[in-house]
Amino acid sequence: MKTNITRLIIGTLSATILYALVACSPTNNSSSSAQSGFQSSSAQNTNSSPSNNPLLSGSNVAVAKNFKATTVLEGLERPWSMAWLNDGTVLITERPGRLRIVRNGALDPNPVAGVPEVFAVSQGGLMDVSVHPNFQKNRLVYFTYSHGTNQANRTRVARATFDGSSLKNWQVIFQVSQTKARGQHFGSRIVWLPDNTMLVSIGDGGNPPNKLNGDLIRKQAQNLNSHLGKVVRLNDDGSIPKNNPFVTSKNADAAVWSYGHRNIQGMTFDSVTNKLWSTEHGSRGGDELNLVEAGKNYGWPLVTHSKEYTGGEISNQRSRPGMIDPKVVWTPAIAPSGLAFYSGKRFKPWKGDLFAGGLVSRDVRRIDLDANSNIIREESIPIGRRVRDVRQSPDGRLYILTDEQNGQLISIEPN
DSSP: OOBBOOOOOHHHHHHHHHHHHHTTTOOOOOOOOOTTTOOOOHHHHHHHOTTOOOEESOOEEEEEOEEEEEEEEEEESEEEEEEEESSSEEEEETTEOOOOOOOOTOEEEEEEEOOOOOOTTEOOOEEEEEEOOOOHOOOOEEEEEEESSSSSSSEEEEEEEEEEEBBEEEEEEOOOOSOOSSSOOOOOOOOETSSSSSSEEEEEOOTTTOETEEEEGGGGGGEEEEETTTEEETTTTOEEEEEETTTTTTOTTEEEEEOSSSSEEEEEEEETTTEEEEEEOOOOBBBEEEEOTTTTTTOTTSSSSSBBBSSEEEEOOOOOOSSSSSEEESSSOOOEEEEOOOOOOOOOOGGGOOEETTTTEEEEEEEEOTTSOEEEEEEEEEEEOOEEEEEEEEOEEEEEEOOOOOOOOEEEEEE
């Protein structure tokens, strides 16, 4: 397996991280007997947020104390995503282009064979991994990854059969309609719906000065003929479902499910209420938690709480008729990546909550929802490392991956 591991440092990305690190305040873990699991919060974090009024989350967020974080293993290079097989085996992607196996809590030293070359530059590489709902019968595993060169690259979706040790029959089933330059904003997460169709998040293509056809590429998020800045819905073979929201429109790509997104790197489905949640990177502040619905416009870049990295407004509008407001806005940025809706029985105080990973905030944000999907409050579960992914395991545990050269698999649970 050949992997392009050229490391390009994008100036604006570096500036973003430096800016957002100011907001980080890692806290040591400790225990508490408080049954609710919440500390006293500032006023903006203790009251429910009405559906048309996002919770504006700042740096004064309650810090959880009654939890335990346990390192399961380390030695992962920039891990990006994880998925469980029926026998408890865990598949983990490493962004440079490797798929790893964890069995009985031990990391196999040998990567899985069969992964092709990926464009592993800056934010790009091998990203999400997801197991087909009928994996036990068809052995299909799905991946998102970036492909191409620094001058022309795009997000792809592929599937392959997994025989327990290697991947075979690698097949690209979808790719973004336009190529772009630089290694920014690929997305991308896969979520399966109950009808065995899948949703895939695609980034907007990158920050200024990155352009497409002479205009800022981020404006493609509002172009319904482009896959950039969208969530697309696909059948499991990559074909287009006949009931997609724009399938009969002559002015839209039939794969588009929702639009106006910047860069979704957290996405999860609540099977109890049949609702899709996503977390989305803003620019300088303005990260979002969204309740995503078919055919809806989420505003980027016409409506945003973000600022330009260089200062100044991207838009002077925070809301607009016909566009969907976020449920939570994070300023300073937490750089959200990985999102899980906890539906397990193991941790009853956490049931029905969302858990959002933060790369810059170096924590997991626990978001308490009411029965109408309004935000009651949030709290920070400090990890002290860049959190790339958050997942619920089949046995009802919560796990995270840390985005480091020596990345870790960590379990978290309430005390």
